[in-house]
């Protein structure tokens with residue numbers, strides 16, 4: 205591991221200032237992702253700035269009926285919060301489907317959505333990876349693509365030598381639920397505070413796969429707000445994976461039925477970001493949620509899918525899997541005969 209300095213600032217302002225003025229500095233939350241990357245050589249910071257004790261570790265009621273989650277609240281605490289379990293079951297279910305009890309005791313609300321891809325080539329410093337080393341290429345193309353993206357990619361078998369190529373997926377379960385809940389992210393940066401709608405926090409690779417989110421260097425997540433849901437609202441999370449526990453999603457679905465004729469659908473395991481199925485949502489707006497309608501809406505959503513071939517058989521299986529998983533999730537929640 206490359207040696208680095210460690211700092212524990214007195215407050216949020218000092219932490220933000222410290223990271224913003226040092227290009228080689230990073231924030232440390234629970235450390236369950238960052239410390240792995242320090243050991244693997246994926247992250248090679250000069251300075252690690254510990255923020256775990258600086259932000260709130262409370263979940264508080266908001267006047268509008270929503271909840272504010274401090275960035276230091278652990279995944280375990282959040283999943284156990286009675287208000288989250290009762291009013292936002294999609295979030296509690298997503299959290300409990302992730303990692304293990306020990307990891308959830310450490311992982312934080314600020315760190316979880318910013319965990320980095322589990323693409324094996326990103327984690328292997330001997331291979332070319334545009335996300336880890338911009339401009340080096342993408343070893344994943346034509347390689348083992350079972351866990352890779354089918355939506356928002358530069359095409360089927362994109363040029364592996366091009367600097368913009370990346371077919372990695374975003375790994376967080378919690379983030380998929382937060383995208384479907386239209387959560388709001390409080391960010392403190394050197395220029396002050398700003399609010400980022402959760403569905404806009406993560407980005408597609410576009411011309412710079414090294415950037416996972418719209419956050420600038422030195423911007424710290426201080427809290428995440430859950431907007432209120434009406435009393436009759438329903439929500440659920442369904443995760444499909446190779447093992448029943450301790451495995452990342454091949455495909456996952458967060459569904460929220462707020463009770464106003466809308467349905468919100470977010471997909472995990474299919475793109476560089478939690479994927480809001482906006483096209484399907486639009487088709488289903490105000491329509492009876494029959495199996496036929498949901499299946500048809502997902503077919504329309506997935507016309508944009510670009511499955512990747514690969515030495516392991518590729519990831520074309522994700523297209524019918526996503527469709528079936530959405531239908532099953534909505535069936536449990538709200539499907540009409």
Ligand SMILES: Cc1cc2nc3c(=O)[nH]c(=O)nc-3n(C[C@H](O)[C@H](O)[C@H](O)COP(=O)(O)OP(=O)(O)OC[C@H]3O[C@@H](n4cnc5c(N)ncnc54)[C@H](O)[C@@H]3O)c2cc1C
Pocket residue numbers: 230231232233234235236237238239240255275279301302303304307310311312313314315316317318319320375376377378423424425426450451452453
């Ligand atoms: C074996 C294993 C299995 C796992 N399985 C799953 C799974 O099935 N599903 C799942 O979703 N996750 C899984 N995880 C990932 C785990 O959920 C994440 O490692 C964890 O949530 C990251 O949170 P953290 O607080 O430890 O972040 P850290 O490791 O501290 O940080 C992660 C990133 O966020 C940045 N950061 C941290 N806090 C802030 C902040 N407040 N503001 C701005 N930047 C910040 C750090 O600089 C770093 O880049 C697994 C992890 C392991 C090791």
